[in-house]
Amino acid sequence: MQAVELQNLSKIYPGGKQAVKQITLSLNQGEVFGFLGPNGAGKTTTVKLLNGMLIPSEGNCRVFNIDPVYEPEKVHAISGVVTEHAQMYDNLTGLENLIFYASIFGISSSESEKDANSLLKQLNLEEAKNRKLSSYSTGMRQRLSLARALIHHPRVLFLDEPTSGLDPESAQNVNRMIQLLAKNEGITVFLCTHQLRYAQEICTRYGLIEEGKLLVSGTLEELRAKILARITLCIRATKVPDMLSFKKIGDQQYEIDICSENEIPGIVRQIIESNGDIYAVSAKKPTLEDIYFALTSNAKEDLK
Ligand SMILES: Nc1ncnc2c1ncn2[C@@H]1O[C@H](COP(=O)(O)OP(=O)(O)OP(=O)(O)O)[C@@H](O)[C@H]1O
Ligand SMILES: [Mg+2]
Incomplete structure (x- = not known):
């Protein structure tokens, strides 16, 4: 079974903008797939379609064979999402936020606290974990948002520019973590990014999208053979x-x-x-x- 599948997927927004045009693509389990393309190419729209936040105008998509249009809650249970503007609670601490989001997935605080602490440590947020989120910097919030996406042990991670606000050291740390999650835990990663150098370090395969169309997909060697x-x-x-x-x-x-x-x-x-x-x-x-x-x-x- 493919981890993520897009079949002829299209999205036309109300108003007529066609943001995604008949994309067909599939990801194997454990793959780190780099979804690359310029501003406005349709990357975020694709992630929203895969999460059931938007309904396709044509075609369909599946996450471990579950269609997000019909069973969004099942897709959410097995996936973690990091978007550009993650909403979390400013009046809760970093640790409390993670425990709260784990509880949404039915995980008790006694169970989630250990995982939350371990994620906070891996993401260099240990010292800030008992501080309210309102005192976090942009980069700290972004790292906490990755911890939130991982708190329920998802099988698929959708990452929309997860390192855009991070300093080079934090970005490298997050990239290393993404790579290890795929390698050691078999998590499939769908990574939207403009940061091509980082992408080349961590992705196993790529898809290049422009103006809603998938121009090409393949491993770096395959892209070299096809394009340059x-x-x-x-x-x-x-x-x-x-x-x-x-x-x-x-x-x-x-x-x-x-x-x-x-x-x-x-x-x-x-x-x-x-x-x-x-x-x-x-x-x-x-x-x-x-x-x-x-x-x-x-x-x-x-x-x-
Ligand atoms: N809610 C919306 N209503 C109408 N058009 C939209 C909406 N959201 C996005 N679009 C348009 O759809 C196209 C694709 O947008 P999308 O956000 O998916 O691009 P992106 O590849 O994520 O870009 P970026 O790299 O800037 O994040 C753009 O032309 C955008 O203006
Ligand atoms: Mg985007």
Whole structure:
């Protein structure tokens, strides 16, 4: 059974804006799926459809085979959600908030207190746990919202920009935690983000969405093969033969785009045979960011 499934999913808001256009996609259990796209692409709308907060205009979606339109409470019982503006209670402490939200899922305070304390510790909120939420900073609230999403041991996590307000250290900590939840506990993660470098560190597969349409999905290697199958070879050498059409990018620094790693030994041999001394060779594959920009600009070209 797929953990999350979207079939021909579409959403037209009252007023006529089509925010999601016939998206078909599925996530295996334990996957950390990066759902990427520019502002207004339809990411949050998709998360809301998956949670039953919005009703599809066409198509359907399922979380462990449960349709959020018909059984939203069952979807909520097995999923945790972190949205951009998490609502919690300002007049309760961090710990009290977690215990309260656990009680909504029928977990007694004696049961939830241990988990709550452990989550607060993992998210570096231990010292603040007995302070009222009204005294929390934005980043602290965001971390507490992740703890809230995890308090009932969900099988799926929907994370909408979970690290946008976090400092680099907290963001790294949260990303590490997400990765471990997937790896050790088999939690499936649907992660909407603009932070492509973090996404590349933690996601196992990606979907790129623009103007409501899913442009492509796959692992980083699959996206490289489909979108940008070039490798940049960087060489530090005393000289390179002109016929190789290297670009000089600095003192004794040269770059050339190649199609396959198999070209590297031949290039190195040619440099040596032309009496060049080589000090360093490295091959750079396109990053997720490179692919994202190549794809979104291609999509714009296609629309012209
Ligand atoms: N309640 C609404 N009524 C009408 N249009 C809406 C509503 N919510 C969102 N939209 C529109 O739907 C489109 C998709 O919005 P959505 O919030 O899903 O994008 P997003 O990918 O989450 O963007 P961001 O990266 O800025 O969070 C946008 O054009 C937005 O203006
Ligand atoms: Mg959004």
